[in-house]
Amino acid sequence: MIKLFRFLQPYRWAIALVLLLIFLQSISDLYLPTLMADIVNQGIATGDVSHIWRIGGLMLLVTALSGGFSVWASYHSSKISAGFGRIVRGQTFAQAESFSLQEFDKLGTASLITRTTNDITQVQQVLLMMMRMMVSAPMMCIGGIIMAFSKDPKLSLVIVGVMPVLALTIYLIARKGIPLFKSIQFKIDKLNLVLREHLTGVRVIRAFNRTEHEKQRFDAANLDLTETAVKVNKIMAAMMPMMMLIMNFTSIAIIWFGGQRISAGGMQVGDLMAFLQYAMQIMFSLIMVSMMFVMVPRASASAARINEVLDTVPVIKDRPSASASVRRGGHVVFDRVTFSYPGAEKPALSNISFEAKPGETTAIIGGTGSGKTTLAHLIARFYDIDNGRITFGGVDVREVTQEALRSRIGFVPQKAVLFSGSIRDNIAYGKEDASEEEIRHAAEIAQAASFIEEKPEGYDAVISQGGSNLSGGQKQRLSIARALVRRPDLYVFDDSFSALDYKTDAKLRAALAGETADDAVIIVAQRVSTIMQADRIIVLDEGTIAGIGNHEQLMETCRVYREIVSSQLAEEEIA
Structure with missing residues (x-):
């Protein structure tokens, strides 16, 4: 004491x-x-x-x-x-x-x-x-x-x-x-x-x-x-x-x-x-x-x-020589990355190598427990890797401050997290000085404007703790709007469309394509329909890469991907 x-x-x-x-x-x-x-x-x-x-x-x-x-x-x-x-x-x-x-x-x-x-x-x-x-x-x-x-x-x-x-x-x-x-x-x-x-x-x-x-x-x-x-x-x-x-x-x-x-x-x-x-x-x-x-x-x-x-000394901390700024551009490279959770018997990810380029959409898919969310967390440096290297804009993520790195990333978590306050406050959480026009534009792109405007208070409508007075799809769309208002160089969507119906999902992806044309986009998804049009699809299987390519290439070369597709889509949709 x-x-x-x-x-x-x-x-x-x-x-x-x-x-x-x-x-x-x-x-x-x-x-x-x-x-x-x-x-x-x-x-x-x-x-x-x-x-x-x-x-x-x-x-x-x-x-x-x-x-x-x-x-x-x-x-x-x-x-x-x-x-x-x-x-x-x-x-x-x-x-x-x-x-x-x-x-x-x-x-x-x-x-x-x-x-x-x-x-x-x-x-x-x-x-x-x-x-x-x-x-x-x-x-x-x-x-x-x-x-x-x-x-x-x-x-x-x-x-x-x-x-x-x-x-x-x-x-x-x-x-x-x-x-x-x-x-x-x-x-x-x-x-x-x-x-x-x-x-x-x-x-x-x-x-x-x-x-x-x-x-x-x-x-x-x-x-x-x-x-x-x-x-x-x-x-x-x-x-x-x-x-x-x-x-x-x-x-x-x-x-x-x-x-x-x-x-x-x-x-x-x-x-x-x-x-x-x-x-x-x-x-x-x-x-x-x-x-x-x-x-x-x-x-x-x-x-x-x-x-x-x-x-308690945080495992992840900024190095004394860490840069306080990140070069523009969301080019992400994983170079032979291996990561294990503390006390785990085997690595959650092993020898992962791929790149996500600006102007392209990179999708990550795989079975439950394959390491998709873990990979998304490593990009934002929520955990430090055991071996290998992750670069963002050509610089190792460990060589820049956490604040500088995350300021260039728009992260939408798997579980939508909202805070008590108004809808406007929650969207502006991604950018404190966001203007009214920016907030409304982000909500429109995220397909949230329709249900917001139906509320009597509009953007001033109060959200209860944890967003308990909203549906799962509404919470996900507000989370996406929060990331969009930030205008980052890299968007990471960690299974962020799972609660959306297919129509809203399609409209949202179409709107995102125009909004993020110059930025790098990484989508972690369970549904094949969400990522079929991605420029690059990474298939994970028990922490390792089972295949990389677009939809057509993977259907020919990757057994794991074919199994995922056949389990979700009818033969006509696959064709």
């Missing part, structure tokens, strides 16, 4: 102010019992009313100052902890944004959400407590011991005898509770995962009547978390009664032995009252420290998870 405290650098002077205020508050609180003893010994015992008023007024002033210091310290410590949380959340989010798909696969989306929200909140709350309790508690404890000894060294032996008992009690309770606090965070992860899968997959769940099954999964994860939380709270609930029991026995012992000291003339009544208050301050400070011992391990577990994100 200490590693995260480097983000407190902007608040170093505010922290110093909080420490000063807490120090002044502690001094004020420690001074009050002495003033009360003075009232009893010098005022009440002698009947000096003026002395009582004078010292009583001073006590009110000290109390007011203590309250003021406390409020001011609370304000600044809250401001510091909130600012710290904002900075760490920003750093964690920025780090997650730099991750390649490999890091997302490793850490998991649900876990990253938990780490960015719940874990940071845990650390933020403990920081707030630390600035208050971990500073004031030692001050009150040490100051209370000093003041108690100053009142009566012999009676202080009661406190010395009680402290080991108190420490042992805290240790036994913390030893059982701390491991459970650590496990709670992992169980929150599990609950978030189940909840996220349920909410995002609600259509599939209902379609297969698995609502009851998902409810049972959620109940199991929820019950597991609840049982752990209840168990740890039961353990921690025992702490306060035990502390109060020890404190009450301590009070009895102090009054008993103090009474004997007063009877023997070795102590005054006011000093006994002050001594009792100092003993309570010492006990309460130890209780505050014990609460910190409980909270800190949980926060430490959260901090370790946050640090794991911050310390």
Whole structure:
């Protein structure tokens, strides 16, 4: 957790102010019992009313100052902890944004959400407590011991005898509770995962009547978390009664032995009252420290998870010598490329060589699991290859920055992803400064203008999270429009026409042909009808190239392609 405290650098002077205020508050609180003893010994015992008023007024002033210091310290410590949380959340989010798909696969989306929200909140709350309790508690404890000894060294032996008992009690309770606090965070992860899968997959769940099954999964994860939380709270609930029991026995012992000291003339009544208050301050400070011992391990577990994100070095990162600009032209060349997913038994792609030229359409087809989408991801450098070379505009994709490379690519993913906001916002996502004319033109080419104009709000129509209020075909067309408005050098369509009917598909491809005449186009497709007119068709089979050529050439030379065609088209269509 200490590693995260480097983000407190902007608040170093505010922290110093909080420490000063807490120090002044502690001094004020420690001074009050002495003033009360003075009232009893010098005022009440002698009947000096003026002395009582004078010292009583001073006590009110000290109390007011203590309250003021406390409020001011609370304000600044809250401001510091909130600012710290904002900075760490920003750093964690920025780090997650730099991750390649490999890091997302490793850490998991649900876990990253938990780490960015719940874990940071845990650390933020403990920081707030630390600035208050971990500073004031030692001050009150040490100051209370000093003041108690100053009142009566012999009676202080009661406190010395009680402290080991108190420490042992805290240790036994913390030893059982701390491991459970650590496990709670992992169980929150599990609950978030189940909840996220349920909410995002609600259509599939209902379609297969698995609502009851998902409810049972959620109940199991929820019950597991609840049982752990209840168990740890039961353990921690025992702490306060035990502390109060020890404190009450301590009070009895102090009054008993103090009474004997007063009877023997070795102590005054006011000093006994002050001594009792100092003993309570010492006990309460130890209780505050014990609460910190409980909270800190949980926060430490959260901090370790946050640090794991911050310390994770992305596999894909820009080289120091990487160029920040890419030469115009979308000429893509794969030169003997091999790629394996982490932990895979065999490569997803092996010895892939082909080129996609500007002004031409290159299609990629193959069976499920043949590596089509993987190949599309490598073009945008979502993953780094194991061997070989991929060039874009004549330059190795690893020799340019990721931002520069992707700024020249219009990528339409296999699963259409839309964001909450208006239709205009989603199309302009591909180009922030896109004009109204550019947005409308992109929508027309993508065959989206018709259904957009049918909506009462038109381009201002609101899209719900994930585009759940649109059909699959509508989402795909908006995704295509988002890529078109960018006017890139290379278009990559990763099975982006699968949800379109044949008529819309044909109209869209005809419109794209005129729009992308000077650009390179790569189409990943399942349907042969989508790519029959492509200038170059690459047939993949289990991660290797089974054939390259146009439709007629592949029908003569490639068995895999003929099988795909015959499975989809009638003999008349093939002819």
